[in-house]
Amino acid sequence: MNNKIYANWFMHVPGFGIKTMTELLNVYGTLENAYRMSDKDANNLLKKKQAESFIYAKQNSDPDKLYRKLEAEMIDIFPEMDEEFPEKLKKIPNRPFAIYVKGKMPDEHIPSVSIIGARMCSDYGRYMAREFGKELAYSGIQIISGMASGIDGISQRAALSVNGMSFGITGCGVNVCYPEENRDLYEDLIDRGGIISEYVPDTKPKAQYFPLRNRIISGLSDAVIVIEAKKKSGTAITVDMALEQGKEVFALPGRVTDRLSDGCNGLIKQGAYIATCAQDIIEFFGINDNDYGKLSDVIEEGNMISGNEVEKEIMNALNFDRLSIADIQQLLENRSRNFDTKTTMQAIVELCAKGYLIQENGYLRKRFLYRK
Amino acid sequence: MFSTVISGAVHGITPYLMQVEVDVSDGLPSFNMVGFLSGEVREAADRVKVALKNSGNKIPASHITVNLSPANIRKAGISVDLPIAIGILVSLGQIEEEKLEKTMIVGELGLDGEVKPVKGILPIARQALLSGIETIIVPFENAKEGAVVSKLKVIGVKNLNETIAYLQEDNAHKDMLLEPTTIDLKRIFETTSYEESGLDFADINGQSAVKRAIEVAAAGFHHILMIGPPGSGKSMMAKRIPTILPPLSEDEALEVSTIYSVAGLLDTNEPLITKRPFLSPHHSITETALTGGGMVPKPGVISRAHRGVLFLDELAEFRASTLDLLRQPIEDKSIHIARANGTFVYPADFQMVCAMNACKCGYYPDMNKCRCTEKEIKRYLSHVSGPILDRIDICIETPKVDVADLNNNNSLNENSETIRNRVMKARKIQEERFKNTGLRFNSDMSPADINKYCRLGMKEKMYMERVFRSMGLSARAYHRTLRVARTIADLEGAENVREIHLSEAVCYRMGENGIYKGGER
Structure with missing residues (x-):
C-alpha cells in the first residue's frame, strides 16, 4: 500500500522517470524512504532541476491526500515494483515507472491483440476494424488500442458491442477523455474494460505523449494488427515498438494504389504476417471452436438488392468510396450504361430512401450489408 | 450680363439636369462658385479661367459668379467645366444665348482647353431626352456612349475652341462643322x-x-x-x-x-x-x-x-x-x-x-x-x-x-x-x-x-x-x-x-x- 501512495506522489513530481526512480530505490530501498530524504541529500543526489521540484513538491503536497483523491476517483495505480504490475510491461525497454488504471487491467493469461490504424480511415478500413474487433473479441481475445478516432475507436467499440473486453491506452490522464467525440467509448471502457495511462489522472493530452503511449499499447499486446495506415504515421511507431519488443505483427493487405494501405503493404513486404480475416489471428493463438466464416462471404454484393435495372446498375458500379452524383453518372457512362441524368438521380434518391446508399458530408457511398 | 447653360450630372446612378448660371458684372475681379459644391467642382474655377486664356479667349477683369442649381443636391464629379466656360462666353456676348436653346453641355477641361471624358454620359443623355433636350455636346471620347440614345443629336468635341466655333455657327451650317455622332444599335445587338x-x-x-x-x-x-x-x-x-x-x-x-x-x-x-x-x-x-x-x-x-x-x-x-x-x-x-x-x-x-x-x-x-x-x-x-x-x-x-x-x-x-x-x-x-x-x-x-x-x-x-x-x-x-x-x-x-x-x-x-x-x- 505504501508503495502505491508514494509512487503516486512521485508521479506527480515533474522530471521523475523510471531511471531516476531506479537510482533512488537503489539508494533508499523503499519509496517511502526516498520520499523522506533530506533536502540536502536531494540536492546531492538529484539533478538541480529535479531537486528543486522535489523540494517544492514536498512542501506543497501530501502523499496521503493525493492518494485519497485517487481512491475517491476510483483510479488504481500500479508501480512497477508491485506484483500486480503487468508482467508484459516489465519486459519492455523504457517501461513506465507506474501506470494508472480506471476500470480493469487486461488479464495476463488471456491473449491480447491491439488493433491499430489511421485516424482518417477509409470506409473499407472502418468496416475491417469493426469486423476484426467484433470477431476477435467474440472469440475471447482482449482488444487493446489507443481509443483514438478512426480505426482504434471503431475496433474497440466493436469489441464492446459483442460483450468482449477492451482496453484503451491514452496519451493523457485517465480522467481526461480524448478525443471528446469518443466520450461514449470512454465511459463504456471504464465500465467494461479499462483506461490505462502512464500520466497522472488529470494530464491534458499533448502531441508528444501519443508516440510514447504507443509502446504501452504494443507492450500490453501479444500481437499487433494494422488495419490501414499511411507510410508515415503513429501506427508505424507502434509497429516499430512492437517489433522492438518482439511482438507479432499482422497487416491487412490493401490495394497497391491506396495510400492508406501503403503502411500495411510495406509491412507485408518486410515480412509481417498477412491477415485476411479474424480467423487467421484466432488460429495463430490456437483458439478453436469457432464457427465464423471468412469475412469475404459476409459482404453482400449489389446484385442481391431489389430494385429496377438502373438501381441495380448503380449498386454494381459503386464501391465503398464516397462519390458525388456526378461521379456516379460518370461511372455509369464509363460502363457504357448511358442513362440520362434525371433517371440516374431518381434511382439514387430511391436507393437512399431504401437505405442502400448513405450520405456523408454531401457525398454518397454504399452501405455495408450483412447476409445474416 | 447673366446667362444659363444646361448641363447634367449623376447622383449615384440617378441622372439630373443642372442649370449652370453665370453672371459677369463690374466690380472687384473675382470668381465665385456657389451651389452645394464638393471640392473637385470648386476647382473648376481655376481650370476654366486658365483654359479660356490658353485658348485665346480674353476675359476682362470682372466679378464672375457661377451658381449650379438645383442647390439641394451636392455636386460632385467634374463635368461642369465646359458649361461654365461657355456660360462665361455667353455672358460676355461672344456666343448668342439662342444658340444654346435645347442644348446640353457636359465636359471636363484641361488647362490647354482640351475637353476630357467624364463619367455617366449614358444616364445623363437619357435624362436629357426625357427633359426635351435636342442636342447634347459631350467630350469626343464619350460621343458614342451618348449616341446610344438615338433620338438625341450628339456632338463630340475635342477642345474648347471647337465647341465655341460650333456654337457660333448658324444652325444651317453647324452640322457640317462637327458631324453628329450616330451608332447602329440594331447592328450591335445583331x-x-x-x-x-x-x-x-x-x-x-x-x-x-x-x-x-x-x-x-x-x-x-x-x-x-x-x-x-x-x-x-x-x-x-x-x-x-x-x-x-x-x-x-x-x-x-x-x-x-x-x-x-x-x-x-x-x-x-x-x-x-x-x-x-x-x-x-x-x-x-x-x-x-x-x-x-x-x-x-x-x-x-x-x-x-x-x-x-x-x-x-x-x-x-x-x-x-x-x-x-x-x-x-x-x-x-x-x-x-x-x-x-x-x-x-x-x-x-x-x-x-x-x-x-x-x-x-x-x-x-x-x-x-x-x-x-x-x-x-x-x-x-x-x-x-x-x-x-x-x-x-x-x-x-x-x-x-x-x-x-x-x-x-x-x-x-x-x-x-x-x-x-x-x-x-x-x-x-x-x-x-x-x-x-x-x-x-x-x-x-x-x-x-x-x-x-x-x-x-x-x-x-x-x-x-x-x-x-x-x-x-x-x-x-x-x-x-x-x-x-x-x-x-x-x-x-x-x-x-x-x-x-x-x-x-x-x-x-x-x-x-x-x-x-x-x-x-
Whole structure:
C-alpha cells in the first residue's frame, strides 16, 4: 500500500522517470524512504532541476491526500515494483515507472491483440476494424488500442458491442477523455474494460505523449494488427515498438494504389504476417471452436438488392468510396450504361430512401450489408 | 450680363439636369462658385479661367459668379467645366444665348482647353431626352456612349475652341462643322454573339450531371453552389454560364451600361454592354468593393454583375462579414447605400454562382490525397454562413476529372446555343405564368406562391414525405426543392410537377447533410 501512495506522489513530481526512480530505490530501498530524504541529500543526489521540484513538491503536497483523491476517483495505480504490475510491461525497454488504471487491467493469461490504424480511415478500413474487433473479441481475445478516432475507436467499440473486453491506452490522464467525440467509448471502457495511462489522472493530452503511449499499447499486446495506415504515421511507431519488443505483427493487405494501405503493404513486404480475416489471428493463438466464416462471404454484393435495372446498375458500379452524383453518372457512362441524368438521380434518391446508399458530408457511398 | 447653360450630372446612378448660371458684372475681379459644391467642382474655377486664356479667349477683369442649381443636391464629379466656360462666353456676348436653346453641355477641361471624358454620359443623355433636350455636346471620347440614345443629336468635341466655333455657327451650317455622332444599335445587338468570346459549354467533357444542374439554375434563376476538388472544372463551367443565359434585351443592356457608365468603365468604342457581365471577385475583396462605397458611392462588384453572373470562387475563404452583406441585395435585387448626402440605390440583380472545395486541402472525399481530419472537414464546411446558404437553391458536387475524358473529342458535347434555347423556353413559360404578379422566376416564389404554382398530387406528396424522412432533409429544404422541381418541370414543358422532377431536385439538396448542417453527420 505504501508503495502505491508514494509512487503516486512521485508521479506527480515533474522530471521523475523510471531511471531516476531506479537510482533512488537503489539508494533508499523503499519509496517511502526516498520520499523522506533530506533536502540536502536531494540536492546531492538529484539533478538541480529535479531537486528543486522535489523540494517544492514536498512542501506543497501530501502523499496521503493525493492518494485519497485517487481512491475517491476510483483510479488504481500500479508501480512497477508491485506484483500486480503487468508482467508484459516489465519486459519492455523504457517501461513506465507506474501506470494508472480506471476500470480493469487486461488479464495476463488471456491473449491480447491491439488493433491499430489511421485516424482518417477509409470506409473499407472502418468496416475491417469493426469486423476484426467484433470477431476477435467474440472469440475471447482482449482488444487493446489507443481509443483514438478512426480505426482504434471503431475496433474497440466493436469489441464492446459483442460483450468482449477492451482496453484503451491514452496519451493523457485517465480522467481526461480524448478525443471528446469518443466520450461514449470512454465511459463504456471504464465500465467494461479499462483506461490505462502512464500520466497522472488529470494530464491534458499533448502531441508528444501519443508516440510514447504507443509502446504501452504494443507492450500490453501479444500481437499487433494494422488495419490501414499511411507510410508515415503513429501506427508505424507502434509497429516499430512492437517489433522492438518482439511482438507479432499482422497487416491487412490493401490495394497497391491506396495510400492508406501503403503502411500495411510495406509491412507485408518486410515480412509481417498477412491477415485476411479474424480467423487467421484466432488460429495463430490456437483458439478453436469457432464457427465464423471468412469475412469475404459476409459482404453482400449489389446484385442481391431489389430494385429496377438502373438501381441495380448503380449498386454494381459503386464501391465503398464516397462519390458525388456526378461521379456516379460518370461511372455509369464509363460502363457504357448511358442513362440520362434525371433517371440516374431518381434511382439514387430511391436507393437512399431504401437505405442502400448513405450520405456523408454531401457525398454518397454504399452501405455495408450483412447476409445474416 | 447673366446667362444659363444646361448641363447634367449623376447622383449615384440617378441622372439630373443642372442649370449652370453665370453672371459677369463690374466690380472687384473675382470668381465665385456657389451651389452645394464638393471640392473637385470648386476647382473648376481655376481650370476654366486658365483654359479660356490658353485658348485665346480674353476675359476682362470682372466679378464672375457661377451658381449650379438645383442647390439641394451636392455636386460632385467634374463635368461642369465646359458649361461654365461657355456660360462665361455667353455672358460676355461672344456666343448668342439662342444658340444654346435645347442644348446640353457636359465636359471636363484641361488647362490647354482640351475637353476630357467624364463619367455617366449614358444616364445623363437619357435624362436629357426625357427633359426635351435636342442636342447634347459631350467630350469626343464619350460621343458614342451618348449616341446610344438615338433620338438625341450628339456632338463630340475635342477642345474648347471647337465647341465655341460650333456654337457660333448658324444652325444651317453647324452640322457640317462637327458631324453628329450616330451608332447602329440594331447592328450591335445583331452581331453580338457569345460564340466569338471563345467560351462554349462544348469545351467541357464529361461532367454531365453538373452541366445539367447549371442548366436548371440558369433556367429558374437559382443561385448555385459547386463543391469539388481542385481542377474539377468549377471555374471553367462558371465562366460559361453567361453563354447559356438569354441575351440581354435592349432595356437590360441600357441598365447595365448605365452602371458601367457611372463607374467610368465603358469602352470608348463599344459604348453599349450587350453581353451579360461575369464578375469573379477575389476572396480577399473588401466590403465596400463588393457592395459599392466611398464618400460618393461608386457601384460595387455586385452592381457591376447586374443582370449577369457573380462568381464567388473559394466561397469558404470569403470573410463571413463580407458575404453577409449579400443578404439584402439578394432579397431586394438592389443595394441601398446611405451616406450623409443622401441614399444611393444601385441595382444588383445577379445570378450567384459559388464554388468551394469540400475541405481545406481540397481533395476530400479522395482519401488517398486528403490530409484533413474529420473535424477539419466539418469546420471547413461550416465556414459559409447559414443565411447565405439559405439563398442557394442548388448544390452540386463536381467530380474530379478523368484524364481519359479530357482527351475525348468534344464535338459530341452539347454547345451553349442548344442549352440556351432550352433555358429561354423555360424562362418564357415562367414569364407567362408570373404575368402581372411581380414575380419573374421560379426562384422568386415565396412559400405561398409555391403552394399556388407547384401543387403536388397525392402520389407526389407521399413520395416527398418518404424521401425527406428517410434522407433526413429539413423542412426548409422542402420549399427549395419544390422551387427547383418547378424549374425542372418547366424545362421539360410539363404542366405539373411529377416524381421524376422531384427526385432530381432532391439530388440538388444532397449537400444538405454535409454543408447545410455544418458538416454534421
